[in-house]
Amino acid sequence: MENIKTIREKLAHAEQWAPWMEELESDDRKAVQKLVFSWKRRQAIHEKLLRxxxxxxxxxxxxxxxADWTVAGIDEAGRGPLAGPVVTAAVILPDQCPTLLGLDDSKKLSKAKREYFADEIKRIAISYAIHIQPPDEIDRLNIYQATKQSMAKAAATLEPVPKILLVDAMLLDIGIPCESIIKGDAKSLAIAAASILAKTGRDAIMAAYATEYPEYGFAQHAGYGTKGHVEAIRLHGPTPIHRRTFEPVKGILADG
Structure with missing residues (x-):
């Protein structure tokens, strides 16, 4: 009878069910049953990720x-906050991306996972581009047009020029066929990749702003309109990175 340590090591290296595991199912040791249960659970998670x-x-x-067409995914981060830029990204992935197993909507992943995938996407992508749309342009154009312009600029930077654009919930008119995909980061690998690059890019920018403007708490809320953030704006006034056409920033400025 194999000891628990040996069984644990064998299961850790097993990638699929094997005949020797059938004996483990009839093993009356609780520790063995826990190991088998954990292995099956890990396999179920892995199989779902593969699907x-x-x-x-x-x-x-x-x-x-x-078959040789290139598809670009495009997404943004930061449309809703009261401060900071909108960051957009465009990505062309290779046909096979096994190292991106588990890639999903950036909001569903931990910070560590997002950072891992961002590095991996940049390493394997055929092409990628990131565009930063500053707050003054958001105020000048409005958030919808500013985001659309930023996405277009990111897409126009890709080389080679993609045959089709898949954009999360938006249509672009830049002379390339385009599809607007609702909840695209949950459906498309390329859009999910763009979501990761946009999110991690914006997070890095807001982390720098947190050091520059420590009284506003950007490290905690990344510019979104939390109660503490709004109170800081009322107390200290808007910074140069606040969006002056967004409420309540607009109202606070009007109250003077």
């Missing part, structure tokens, strides 16, 4: 007119 990954790749592939 989701395949579905996202197949979704992107379904927009290709020919």
């Amino acid at each position: 989701d990954h395949t579905q996202k790749q197949q979704f992107d592939d379904s927009f290709k007119g020919y």
Whole structure:
């Protein structure tokens, strides 16, 4: 009878069910049963990740007119905050991306996972581009047009020029066929990749602003309109990175 340590090590290296595992199911040791249960649970999670990954790749592939077409995913981060830029990203991924297994909507992933995937996306992407739309342009254009312009600029930087753009909930008119995909970061691998680059890019910017303007708490809320953030604006006034056309910043400025 194998000891618990040996069984643990064998299960840790097992990638699929094998005949020797059947004996473990009838082993009456509680520790063995826990190890088998944990292995099955890990496998179920892994298999779901594989299914989701395949579905996202197949979704992107379904927009290709020919096998050699390049598909770009585009997404943004930061449309809703009271301060800071909107950051957009455009990404062309290779046909096979096994190292991006588990890539999903950036909001569903931990900071550590987002940072890992951001590095990996930049390493394997055929092309990627990140554009930063500053607060004064957001105020000048309005948030919708500022985001749209930023996405267009990111897309225009890609090389080679993609055959089709898949954009999260927006249409772009830049002379390239474009599809607006609702909840695109949950359906498309390329859009999910763009979501990660936009989110991690904006987070890095807001972390720097947190040091520059420590009294506003940007490290905690990244510019979103939390109660503490609004109170800080009332107490200290808006900074140069606040969006002056957004309420309640606009109202605070009017009250003078």
